[in-house]
Amino acid sequence: MRASFLSYLFSCLLALLLFSTGLTAQDKLTIVSSASMFSDMASNLITDDFEIKTIVPIGGDPHKYRAKPSDARMVQTADLVLVNGLTFEGWIRELIANSGTKAKVITLTEGIEPISSMEYENSSDPHAWMNVSHARQYIKNIYEALIALKPDQSKALQEKYETYRQELTKLDQDIQNEINKIPENQRILITSHDAFQYYGQRYGLHLEAIMGISTEAEAQTSDIMRVSKAIKKNKVPAIFIESTINPKMLQQIAKDNKVEIGGELYADSLGDADSEGASYTKMMWHNTKTIADALSKAPAQEEKEEAKELPSLTDGLSNPMKIIIGIVLLLTVLTVIVSKIKRS
Numbered sequence: 001m002r003a004s005f006l007s008y009l010f011s012c013l014l015a016l017l018l019f020s021t022g023l024t025a026q027d028k029l030t031i032v033s034s035a036s037m038f039s040d041m042a043s044n045l046i047t048d049d050f051e052i053k054t055i056v057p058i059g060g061d062p063h064k065y066r067a068k069p070s071d072a073r074m075v076q077t078a079d080l081v082l083v084n085g086l087t088f089e090g091w092i093r094e095l096i097a098n099s100g101t102k103a104k105v106i107t108l109t110e111g112i113e114p115i116s117s118m119e120y121e122n123s124s125d126p127h128a129w130m131n132v133s134h135a136r137q138y139i140k141n142i143y144e145a146l147i148a149l150k151p152d153q154s155k156a157l158q159e160k161y162e163t164y165r166q167e168l169t170k171l172d173q174d175i176q177n178e179i180n181k182i183p184e185n186q187r188i189l190i191t192s193h194d195a196f197q198y199y200g201q202r203y204g205l206h207l208e209a210i211m212g213i214s215t216e217a218e219a220q221t222s223d224i225m226r227v228s229k230a231i232k233k234n235k236v237p238a239i240f241i242e243s244t245i246n247p248k249m250l251q252q253i254a255k256d257n258k259v260e261i262g263g264e265l266y267a268d269s270l271g272d273a274d275s276e277g278a279s280y281t282k283m284m285w286h287n288t289k290t291i292a293d294a295l296s297k298a299p300a301q302e303e304k305e306e307a308k309e310l311p312s313l314t315d316g317l318s319n320p321m322k323i324i325i326g327i328v329l330l331l332t333v334l335t336v337i338v339s340k341i342k343r344s
Contacts, residue, residue, distance in 0.1 A: 029149055032075055033082035034089045035062045036270040037129055038108060040280045042082065042142050044164040047156050050146070053078075055092075061244045062088060062268055067095045075099040080145055085109045088126035106145045108138045115197050127267065131198035132172040132284060136165055171281055172202075175288045179203040182295045189291060190227055190239040192250055195267035205291075210249060224253060231257045235299035238262030240291070243277065244269050262294025 031052045033039040039054040046052065055071050056062045062084075075081060076099040083092050085107040096105060112134050114124035128134045143161040147154050179187070187205045189196055194209040208230045210223050230236065231253075238260040241247035244267070254261050265287045271277030276286040 029079040030077060031080045031082065032078040034084060034092055035268065037280050038082045038084065040270060041135070041139050045139060045143055045146060045157065045160050047153050049150055049153060058270055058272060059244060060269060065091060067091050071095060072099040075103070076101045078103040079149060081105045082142065083107055084126055086114055086124045086126035086128070104145060106141055108141050110141055111137050115201065125194070125197050127195045128198050130196055130267065131202040132168055132175060133202060134198060135280065136168050139164055139168070167281060171284060175284065176203055178288045178292045179205065181292055186237065186295050186299065188230065188234050188236050190230065190236060191265060192242040192245040195242070227253060228257055231259055237297045237299050238294035240265050242267055243271060260294065263290035265290060
């Protein structure tokens with residue numbers, strides 16, 4: 001009887017434990033973001049009342065991503081959806097509409113003055129997070145959305161927001177200090193696609209890229225010629241590949257122009273957990289160190305100029321005089337040849 005009672009009591013406690021665990025999991029509010037950079041930003045702001053999921057996996061290209069049914073289910077069960085906007089994820093509005101979600105959708109670039117695309121009329125460059133001062137607006141938008149979902153956590157959320165905001169403020173200044181080490185005439189950044197305009201505008205770099213603001217556009221021969229011309233004209237010491245883009249074209253351009261590959265940069269995705277781009281702040285600092293180290297080197301040696309011809313004995317003489325001298329030299333050579341033939 002005693003054993004039976006203890007068994008019953010144990011079963012009740014176990015059921016209670018499982019129920020409370022399940023309830024805790026259900027009580028968590030789900031944040032779904034389009035890309036890994038935004039998930040990482042949110043992870044620095046949330047309390048234990050939230051969980052974060054990401055649609056495009058690390059290493060994936062948000063420009064070319066094709067949504068799956070599992071993504072629709074993820075969005076459908078979300079409480080908050082974070083999107084960059086500015087056509088960065090051209091597929092996401094349709095995904096949200098088809099999912100039937102009731103989640104609040106936050107456009108992270110809200111409040112940021114976008115850079116107009118130099119390639120497409122009436123469109124904007126979506127890569128605003130590459131300017132760390134803009135990242136402070138990103139996290140402000142996330143923070144305000146979190147407060148609206150969990151007002152009872154406002155104090156804890158505010159503390160996390162202020163801590164992360166200060167971290168980004170310091171990072172912004174550290175990046176500028178590092179870029180300032182590059183000689184001014186060598187601050188030219190050449191990459192796979194045009195993801196660094198905000199970065200260049202903020203920190204003082206001139207940008208050239210093979211592809212435009214979207215990796216969906218194919219590079220043209222004219223793009224390759226334009227970049228090669230920029231390398232030669234500016235004596236660029238290094239060019240850079242990106243983690244989400246096939247490096248073959250940049251590698252060939254580097255080989256053809258006898259310049260180095262300065263390193264791999266992160267733009268549209270974080271790196272793996274063990275990489276130097278495992279978080280937004282790590283990614284931005286890795287990019288900066290890689291760029292500054294490579295562009296601070298002495299410019300690549302120019303191809304050797306063809307040897308200049310020695311001054312001719314006839315320089316400065318008139319054409320008739322040159323003809324006469326030529327005839328005399330020819331006769332002299334013929335006389336020597338005839339003389340050798342007679343002696344033989």
